[in-house]
Amino acid sequence: MRFGIAVFPGTWSDRDCAHAVELDGHQAVMLWHKDRDLQGVDCVILPGGFSYGDYLRTGAVARFAPLMESVQEFAAGGGLVWGICNGFQILCEAHLLPGALVRNASLQFRCEPSWLRVETPDTPWTASLRSGQVLQIPVSHGEGRYVADEATLDLLEESRRVALRYVAPDGSPVGDASPNGSLRDIAGIVSEGRNVLGMMPHPERACEPLLGSADGMELVRSVAASLARQASFA
Amino acid sequence: MIWAAEVAVTLKPVVNDPQGLVVRDGLRQLGFSQVRSARVGKVIALELEADSEAGAREAVVQMCEKLLRNPVIEDYHVESITPEPSAVGAG
Numbered sequence: 159m160r161f162g163i164a165v166f167p168g169t170w171s172d173r174d175c176a177h178a179v180e181l182d183g184h185q186a187v188m189l190w191h192k193d194r195d196l197q198g199v200d201c202v203i204l205p206g207g208f209s210y211g212d213y214l215r216t217g218a219v220a221r222f223a224p225l226m227e228s229v230q231e232f233a234a235g236g237g238l239v240w241g242i243c244n245g246f247q248i249l250c251e252a253h254l255l256p257g258a259l260v261r262n263a264s265l266q267f268r269c270e271p272s273w274l275r276v277e278t279p280d281t282p283w284t285a286s287l288r289s290g291q292v293l294q295i296p297v298s299h300g301e302g303r304y305v306a307d308e309a310t311l312d313l314l315e316e317s318r319r320v321a322l323r324y325v326a327p328d329g330s331p332v333g334d335a336s337p338n339g340s341l342r343d344i345a346g347i348v349s350e351g352r353n354v355l356g357m358m359p360h361p362e363r364a365c366e367p368l369l370g371s372a373d374g375m376e377l378v379r380s381v382a383a384s385l386a387r388q389a390s391f392a
Numbered sequence: 393m394i395w396a397a398e399v400a401v402t403l404k405p406v407v408n409d410p411q412g413l414v415v416r417d418g419l420r421q422l423g424f425s426q427v428r429s430a431r432v433g434k435v436i437a438l439e440l441e442a443d444s445e446a447g448a449r450e451a452v453v454q455m456c457e458k459l460l461r462n463p464v465i466e467d468y469h470v471e472s473i474t475p476e477p478s479a480v481g482a483g
Contacts, residue, residue, distance in 0.1 A: 215462055251462065258464040260403075265410050305407060305465060339408075 159184045159382050162199030164229070164245070166191045166209035166220050171242065171362060175205045178362040182378050191223040200385045201238040202229055204245025206298065206360055216259065216301050217247030226252060238282055238381065239354045243299055246346075246356030255349055255356045256314070257306030263339025267300040271370065272337050272359050274322040274345050275329055281321050281348045282384035283355050283377045292329045293322075293373040295359040297337045302358040304340035304347075314347055322346035322357055394476040395440055395448040400469045401461045402433035436460055439476055448473050 161179040165172050165188050176186035187197050191209075196202065210219035220226060226248070233239045233254055241249040249255040262268060276284050276291040287293075306314070314320050322345040324332040332343050338358070346357030361374025403409050412431040419427045438455070442448035452470055461468040 214459070218459070218462070250464070256464075258462055260407065260465055261410060263408065263410050265414060307406075307464075339410075 159201065159385050160187055160197075160199045161185070162187045162189045162196055162202045164189050164191065164202065164204045164225055166207070166223060166225075168208040168211055169205055169244070170207035171205035171244075171360060172207075174360075174362040174365075175203050175242070178365040178374065178378055179203075181365055182375060182382060184378075184382060189225055191220070191225045194224050194228045196228050196232055201240060201381060202232060204229070204239065204241040204248050205362070206243030206245065209244055209248065212301075215251065217244060217249075217251040220244075220248045221252040230254070233349070233351075233354050236351060236353050238385065240283070240381070241354070241356040242360055242362070243297075243302070243358055246358055247301070249354060249356045254354050255347060256310050257304055257347070259301050259358070260303050260305055261301050262299070262303050262337070267298075268302075268337045269298040270296060270337065272297045272345070273325050273327045273329075273332075274359060275325040277320045277323050278318045280318060281352050281355060283348075283381045284321055285384050286380035287376055290329065292325060292327070293364075293376060294327070294371040295361050295364045295374050296371075297359045298363070299338070299358055302338040302340070304338075304344040304358070306341065311342055311344075314344070315342070317350070319348050319350070319352070320344055320346075321348050321355060322359075393441070393443070395442055395445065395473055396476040397438045397440060397448060397452045397473045398471040399436045399438070399452060399456060399460060400433055400471050401436065401456075401466050402431060402469075404465060404467050407465050435471070445473055445475075 247259045274293045276287045324343040324345045361377045364371035364374035409431045416430040456468040
C-alpha cells in the first residue's frame with residue numbers, strides 16, 4: 159500500500175510515521191503542504207507536530223494549505239484519512255470531524271503511555287481488532303482534551319463512531335488518570351462515512367518492542383488489510 | 393480609510409477553562425479573595441480598509457465567522473472599531 163504523509167511547517171512526526179508504515183512493508187510518500195497532488199496514495203496520514211506553530215488555534219492554519227484542499231476532496235470521495243495528534247486537531251478545524259481539541263485539563267503537556275480500548279471493529283483501522291481489546295500507545299500533547307456538545311457526543315456514541323477510548327491498563331474506566339480530561343474519555347473518532355479517523359495518541363511511537371509497545375502496528379496492519387480488501391472488490 | 397478593530401475571543405461558558413481556574417486561584421493566593429471566577433481569552437487587533445464603520449464591522453464579523461474563532465468552543469465580541477488616524481493617507 160502507499161501511505162501519503164503530509165508535511166506542514168512544524169510537523170514533527172512525519173518521519174516516524176514513514177518508519178512505521180515501512181516496517182509493515184508499505185511505501186511512504188511524503189506530501190508537501192504546498193502541493194496538491196496526492197500522488198495516488200491509498201491513505202493520507204496527517205501526522206503529529208505543531209503545524210504553523212499552533213498559531214491562532216491548533217490546526218487552524220493548516221486547514222488552508224493547498225494540500226488540504228486535495229485531502230478534503232479525497233475524503234469526500236471516500237479516501238482514507240488518518241489524523242494523528244495535530245492531524246486530529248487539523249481534521250476538526252477542517253470540519254472533517256466534529257468537535258474540538260482544547261487545552262489539557264491538567265494544563266500540562268503530557269508525554270506518557272496511554273491505554274486505549276477498541277470500541278468498535280467497524281472502521282478500517284480497527285477491522286482486524288476486537289471490541290474491548292486494549293492497546294498501549296503513548297500520547298504527547300498539550301491540547302488533546304476532546305470537547306463537543308452533548309448532542310454531538312450522543313450522536314458519536316449512538317452511531318458507534320467513537321473508535322478508541324482512554325482506559326486504565328486493565329480496560330476499566332480511566333477516571334482521573336485521563337491524560338487530558340477528554341469528554342467521555344474519547345481518544346479517537348471516525349467520520350460519518352467511517353473513512354476519516356482522528357486520534358490523539360501516536361501509534362507510530364508504538365511500532366516496535368524497542369519503543370515499549372508495538373501495539374500501534376495493529377492499526378497499521380488493520381488499515382492495510384482493509385485497503386487490500388477494498389482493492390480486491392474494486 | 394483605515395480602521396482599527398479589536399475582537400475578543402473567549403471560550404464558551406460551557407467549555408471548562410483550566411487556565412482560568414489557575415488564574416483565579418493565583419489571584420486568591422495573592423489576597424484577592426473577592427475573585428469569584430476568571431476566564432482567559434485573547435484579543436485580536438486588526439487594521440483594515442473599509443469605506444465606513446459599518447463596512448469595517450461587517451468584514452470583521454465575517455473574519456470571526458470564518459477563521460478567528462472556532463464556533464465549537466469559542467464566542468467572539470467586536471470590542472471596538474475606530475478610525476486609525478496614524479494610518480490615514482499611508483500607502
